[in-house]
Each structure stands twice: as structure tokens, then as C-alpha cells.
Amino acid sequence: PPPGLYLHGEVGCGKTALLDLFYASAPTEAKKRVHFQSFMLHLYSEINRWSLCTDGTELDQDGPIQTIARQLLGDAWLICFDEMQFSDYGTSALLEGLFAHMVADGAVIVATSNRDPHNLGASSFSLENQSKDRQSNLGRLLSESCEIVHIDSEKDYRLVQSAGQQAYYYPISPLNEDLLDQAFKAAVGKENVMPSSVTVYGRQVEIPISTHTGVARFTFSELCRSPLGPADYLTICNNYSTIFVDHIPQMTIYQKNEARRFLSFIDAAYEMRTKIFCTAQARAENLFLLIPSEGDGEEAQAMEMEMIGEMAFDMKLLKGMDARHIPIISGRDEIFSFRRAISRLNEMQSRGY
Secondary structure: OOOEEEEEEOOOOOHHHHHHHHHHHOOOOOEEEEEHHHHHHHHHHHHHHHHHHOOOOOOOOOHHHHHHHHHHHHHOOEEEEEOOOOOOHHHHHHHHHHHHHHHHOOOEEEEEEOOOHHHOOOOOOOOOHHHHHHHHHHHHHHHHHEEEEEEOOOOOHHHHOOEOOOOEEOOOOHHHHHHHHHHHHHHHOOOOOEEEEEEEOOEEEEEEEEOOOOEEEEEHHHHHOOOOOHHHHHHHHHHOOEEEEEEEOOEOHHHHHHHHHHHHHHHHHHHOOOEEEEEEOOOHHHOEOOOOOOOOOOOOOHHHHHHHHHHHHHOOOOOOOOHHHOOOOOOHHHHHHHHHHHHHHHHOOEOOO
């Protein structure tokens, strides 16, 4: 088979657009294009289903990986992944085994990522030897089976698109809340508004306000302070083409869980091309802060602030910057995630989106 292709570069440099063009022009029907996070959710679901259907005693460790690899290749030999990114040892180990089986059986892998293949799977600030080995093995596998291309561009093309309908209202104020309400009424029309739910892996996820025509509405608290994950957000966005979110706050290190859920939601909405209307405390570029504003209990949090400062200094983020406007971080992967979310929030306001 021909070699695969691995494109990596900064947020908004055109990786996804190039992947879409390649996929549309590839002269075969045996192809599959998936967002990486959606693929991983499907993969873990298949592993769970496989484990429930067997007692595992008569099968070796590679049993489910081999089975899933064969299933993937049964549908397509050209597999395209958009936004390949992860930061845990388990995913790295799983992908190493899966990709090895796929490539050995003739698969061609095409992928985009913010990271070069040898830095995929890097954890927040340090790597144990075992994780380093897995990271190195996966990077070597991708380098040997794919042509590696770095898109060297500092321009975020999502920021230069023509403006579309206003959908991001900031700051939170009576005027902007009223504008969001007007947009919601226009989207709903004469449809009945009611609570509903969607089913995710056998459990019900509540939708507080919805219509039968694909419009839903949440507060930020309902959407990001509830115990929801990527599978929930993908299912919500797959069922509702327009989603309204009230009162998105600025998020500091003390809202790290909420920030991560919000990132997952934006990724899911972007993948499903869901239209987002919202009110927010600040413009998209200022939603994610490293530390709170002055006066928010700094004395009691002095040790944590010192730790955050040391982490930021180690990562060379403080040079020429105000520490209170450094993105909230727990690692380099999350910095990419925040940049991507900001870029996507801006693109969602464009005419093309």
C-alpha cells in the first residue's frame, strides 16, 4: 500500500481543510473520515462490548485489538483522523497495538494533529519511563508508515473569514441576555418548547429546553457543571443542530473541570457543525485564565499560586506576558485545546460556518 500522511501544525493553519480536500478527492469508496475523539469513543465502546460478550479466559491480550482492527479494515482501507490528540498512557498503548495491526493488514492512515508524532501522548509536565516508551513506539510507528508534513504557518485562517450572524454576546448584561432571548425565539418559531433527553450508553442525559426541530438550550452550569463527557456532548450535538448556552463565565484554574467539559462541548459542536448561540462574560480570547483576579482569596491560595507560577515559568509562558492572562493550563496538550476552542468559537461566528 502507499504510505500514509501525517499533517501537524498550529491551530487554524488549514490542516482540517486539507484533510477534507484530500478525502473528497481520494479515488476510492473504501475510505472513512472520523474525528479522533469520536473514533476513540467508538473504540472504547467496542472494547467494552467485546469484553461483555466474552469471558476473556480463552483469548490472549491482543484479542479485542485484532478484532477491532479487522472490523475497521472490513469497511475501509483508507482511514482519515482529524485532530489526533491525547495525553494518557492507556490511549497511547491502545493506539500502538491497533495501528500496528491495521498497518500490517494494509491500512493507510492519514491524520492531522497539533503535535508531531513523536510528541503525541506527552503528559502534562513529566513522563514516566513506561509512558515515554509507549510515546516513542507510537511516534516511530507513525513515522515509518506515514509521510510527516509540518505546516509551518502562524496565521489562524479561522480569524480572517467573513463575519456572519451574531451569535456570541458578551459581556453578560440585560441587553445581551435580551438579544439571546430574541435569537432563541426566532430559532424556535411556533414550535413547542419542552424538556427532553438523549440516550448515551444506556443512560439518559437531560436536555432542559428543546424542540422537535433540533433546538436546545442550556445554562453553562447545566452543560458544564454536570458529570458529562465527550460521548454526551457528541450525542447532544448530533441530535440538536442549534444550541443556546446562557452565562458562560471566565474560567480559572479553579474551574478546570468545567473548562475541560466546555472544550469537549465546543469540539463536539464543531465536529457536528452545530450552531452555537451564547452569552459570555468575556470575548472568546479571554475566557480561559490561569489564575483568578486580584483579591479572590490569594492569601489562602498562596502556595497554589506559587506552584502555578513555577509551572508557567518552566514552560516559558511568562516572558513578556501578564501572568493573569496566561491560558489556564495543566499541560501543553491543554494549551492546544484552549487555542483550538478559541479559534473554533471565532469561526462559529463566520458566514461560512
